[in-house]
Amino acid sequence: MEWSRVGRLGGQRVSTGILRSASLAGFFRELRRAGKRIGEAQARALMSAFYFVVLGPVFFVGIRRRDPLDLNSVAPPAWREVHYRCAADHKHQQY
Amino acid sequence: MYTLGVSCFFHDSAAALLRDGELIAAAEEERFSRKKHDFEFPERAIAFCLRQAGITGKEIDHAIFFEKPFLKFERILTTSVAEFPAARRVFREAMLTWLKDKLWIKSLLIHHLGVSSDRVMFSEHHLSHAASAFLASPFEDAAILTVDGVGEWATATFGEGHGTDIRILGEIKFPHSLGLLYSAFTAFLGFEVNDGEYKVMGMAPFGTPRYTDKVRKLICVGEDGSFRLDMSYFSFHHSSTDTYSQKFVELFGAPRPPEMPFFTETTGFPSYFGERPADFAKQARRNQHYADIAASIQAVIEEVLVLMARGVQRRTGLKNLCMAGGVALNSVANAKILRQAGFDRLFIQPAAGDGGGALGAALWGWHSVLGNPRKFQMSHAYWGDEHSEAATVDYLRSVGMPFRVVNSNDVLLDTTVDALAHGAVVGWFQGRFEWGPRALGNRSILADPRRAEMKEIVNTKIKFREPFRPFAPSVLAERAAELFDDRVSAQEPTKFMLMVAEVKPAAAARIPAVTHVDGTGRLQTVSESSNALYHGLISRFERASGVPVVLNTSFNLRGEPIVNSPAEALSTFVRSDMDMLVLGNVIVEKERHRACSR
Numbered sequence: 110m111e112w113s114r115v116g117r118l119g120g121q122r123v124s125t126g127i128l129r130s131a132s133l134a135g136f137f138r139e140l141r142r143a144g145k146r147i148g149e150a151q152a153r154a155l156m157s158a159f160y161f162v163v164l165g166p167v168f169f170v171g172i173r174r175r176d177p178l179d180l181n182s183v184a185p186p187a188w189r190e191v192h193y194r195c196a197a198d199h200k201h202q203q204y
Numbered sequence: 205m206y207t208l209g210v211s212c213f214f215h216d217s218a219a220a221l222l223r224d225g226e227l228i229a230a231a232e233e234e235r236f237s238r239k240k241h242d243f244e245f246p247e248r249a250i251a252f253c254l255r256q257a258g259i260t261g262k263e264i265d266h267a268i269f270f271e272k273p274f275l276k277f278e279r280i281l282t283t284s285v286a287e288f289p290a291a292r293r294v295f296r297e298a299m300l301t302w303l304k305d306k307l308w309i310k311s312l313l314i315h316h317l318g319v320s321s322d323r324v325m326f327s328e329h330h331l332s333h334a335a336s337a338f339l340a341s342p343f344e345d346a347a348i349l350t351v352d353g354v355g356e357w358a359t360a361t362f363g364e365g366h367g368t369d370i371r372i373l374g375e376i377k378f379p380h381s382l383g384l385l386y387s388a389f390t391a392f393l394g395f396e397v398n399d400g401e402y403k404v405m406g407m408a409p410f411g412t413p414r415y416t417d418k419v420r421k422l423i424c425v426g427e428d429g430s431f432r433l434d435m436s437y438f439s440f441h442h443s444s445t446d447t448y449s450q451k452f453v454e455l456f457g458a459p460r461p462p463e464m465p466f467f468t469e470t471t472g473f474p475s476y477f478g479e480r481p482a483d484f485a486k487q488a489r490r491n492q493h494y495a496d497i498a499a500s501i502q503a504v505i506e507e508v509l510v511l512m513a514r515g516v517q518r519r520t521g522l523k524n525l526c527m528a529g530g531v532a533l534n535s536v537a538n539a540k541i542l543r544q545a546g547f548d549r550l551f552i553q554p555a556a557g558d559g560g561g562a563l564g565a566a567l568w569g570w571h572s573v574l575g576n577p578r579k580f581q582m583s584h585a586y587w588g589d590e591h592s593e594a595a596t597v598d599y600l601r602s603v604g605m606p607f608r609v610v611n612s613n614d615v616l617l618d619t620t621v622d623a624l625a626h627g628a629v630v631g632w633f634q635g636r637f638e639w640g641p642r643a644l645g646n647r648s649i650l651a652d653p654r655r656a657e658m659k660e661i662v663n664t665k666i667k668f669r670e671p672f673r674p675f676a677p678s679v680l681a682e683r684a685a686e687l688f689d690d691r692v693s694a695q696e697p698t699k700f701m702l703m704v705a706e707v708k709p710a711a712a713a714r715i716p717a718v719t720h721v722d723g724t725g726r727l728q729t730v731s732e733s734s735n736a737l738y739h740g741l742i743s744r745f746e747r748a749s750g751v752p753v754v755l756n757t758s759f760n761l762r763g764e765p766i767v768n769s770p771a772e773a774l775s776t777f778v779r780s781d782m783d784m785l786v787l788g789n790v791i792v793e794k795e796r797h798r799a800c801s802r
Contacts, residue, residue: 149300152299152300153296153300156295156296156299156300157292157296159299160284160288160289160292160295160296161289161292164281164284164285164288164295165288165289167285168285168286168288172282172285172286172288176286177282177286178282178283178286178287178378178379178435178441179377179380179432180286180379180435182432185424185426186376186380186424186425186426186430186431186432187426187428187430188362188373188374188375188376188428188430189374189375189376189377190373190374191361191363191372191373191374191375193371196568196572196573197573199326200325200326200569200573201322201324201325201326202272202326203272203273203274203275203309203310203326204272204274204275204278
């Protein structure tokens with residue numbers, strides 16, 4: 110146990126009366142850490158489920174044949190033309 | 205009017221601040237956070253920029269992020285779906301970081317700076333690279349080539365710049381990436397991706413490019429330099445940990461273990477590796493195989509980059525080329541582009557990697573969006589933090605380190621030159637630190653280039669790094685043509701150590717410590733106008749030694765960012781075998797050096 114707030118009154122060292130337990134603080138720190146780990150594990154499980162349940166069908170229905178990454182093309186490589194966009198038109202856009 | 209550019213969340217986060225279109229501060233976050241290639245939001249770098257300008261975040265007129273986060277998010281989603289189910293782990297891990305931070309960059313900027321949302325803008329990744337090169341260059345008209353790992357979708361672009369206008373004309377899209385191809389070999393050769401690429405470049409001259417045919421199986425290249433990777437050899441598009449596939453291993457053999465010491469019959473067995481192994485010949489042959497692979501990928505990358513640049517020259521008809529993107533740090537390829545691609549002049553952004561995107565975004569906002577005329581040219585790279593003599597002295601006193609202050613530059617330079625000429629290794633810490641990954645004479649470790657043994661001493665006792673890596677020569681700009689290939693040494697990028705030049709045969713024997721095994725040097729030309737003190741030092745060194753060159757390597761230890769503060773400089777000095785530390789006008793010497801120089 111330790112005094113967390115100590116003041117001085119007439120040169121005398123006095124406690125302001127608030128006690129903090131070092132071991133209690135450590136306990137809460139560990140609890141927060143464990144909570145974070147559990148939260149991340151849950152998020153990972155949720156994302157994996159989302160991947161297989163939602164994105165899986167998208168793959169089979171829409172993406173599979175489109176080859177968006179150009180993995181199966183046999184055409185000679187070429188620069189893809191970029192259409193000019195005026196800077197002022199897209200300055201605030203995040204896409 | 206203040207324009208702040210910010211880059212973060214991939215690697216090398218950074219901030220750059222313009223006042224009325226003039227750069228006043230630019231720094232990468234790693235220099236403050238001390239985490240190499242730090243990718244987090246650059247709050248310390250931003251705080252430094254604001255401090256340098258004497259303003260608060262609310263006084264920023266425009267804050268510009270270097271890429272479009274939603275486009276990048278789209279690429280990650282599309283790739284995750286297209287690579288179903290192999291990309292499940294990439295998707296899962298990416299979503300955690302994207303949903304937590306990366307999608308909210310606008311809120312982050314608003315919250316952190318206190319600016320309103322209408323003052324936050326978004327450039328595009330390769331447009332930022334293009335702007336960082338062209339709008340900082342001395343050219344009014346130039347072709348632009350940007351090549352890196354990946355931005356939003358693009359991995360390479362080309363275009364034109366005229367005045368304040370930049371037009372991107374063509375692009376190559378992910379996963380077909382020259383940067384990621386090089387990174388796959390970096391990982392295969394036992395180095396860290398996004399960090400060890402220059403080690404592959406340093407290893408290449410020890411090998412013979414005997415596997416170029418095999419490398420060409422991985423990449424199909426068009427006459428105009430456009431290319432497509434055979435993705436069956438790679439896994440970076442569906443894995444967050446592996447960059448190459450089993451098929452790649454079947455083609456090139458087992459990868460090099462990272463802990464394996466590198467030596468060949470050419471290098472011999474350096475004494476600091478310990479006792480020469482009984483199977484030296486066998487291990488040397490194995491290392492030679494990896495050196496040959498490094499030479500092969502380097503040769504193919506050079507070939508593709510030259511084709512790209514030549515194609516861009518033909519298409520644009522322009523005679524100046526500006527380059528940026530991580531691949532533009534390949535100084536060997538840059539020299540080949542100059543010689544073979546048909547351009548007369550080259551400019552390369554010194555912070556060519558993602559950090560430079562912060563500057564590019566700010567310049568793009570100021571010129572291309574706001575329509576302001578150009579007045580800034582990047583003639584030097586000293587845009588980082590600096591520390592006063594009083595702060596240095598206070599710090600040294602606080603830690604009880606003996607030091608002396610010299611009151612004139614003449615004494616400072618003479619003392620340093622004397623130490624260098626007598627074989628000392630000197631930590632040289634002056635003024636503002638450099639923008640970009642190169643130490644250009646303000647945060648440098650210096651040594652005498654005439655002593656062949658310096659290469660080994662600095663690599664192993666000072667920097668604790670791989671023995672095959674070369675050192676750069678810092679040479680007086682006006683004398684560079686006497687020692688190095690004059691076509692290269694006259695180019696702008698040599699100011700920033702971005703091109704490799706052949707050392708003239710007569711000079712190679714005079715400066716063996718900075719001449720690589722293939723007879724080249726990654727030179728830095730130093731002019732009086734860009735760094736008067738460093739120029740003065742090299743001039744005096746020439747008077748003492750007869751060579752207008754010093755050996756220059758970055759002021760850091762292996763795996764650490766380059767030092768920023770006197771405290772970091774002192775810590776590096778104490779932990780290494782350096783003899784003397786010069787912090788502004790303050791000199792700190794190791795005991796044994798003091799004893800020798802008495």
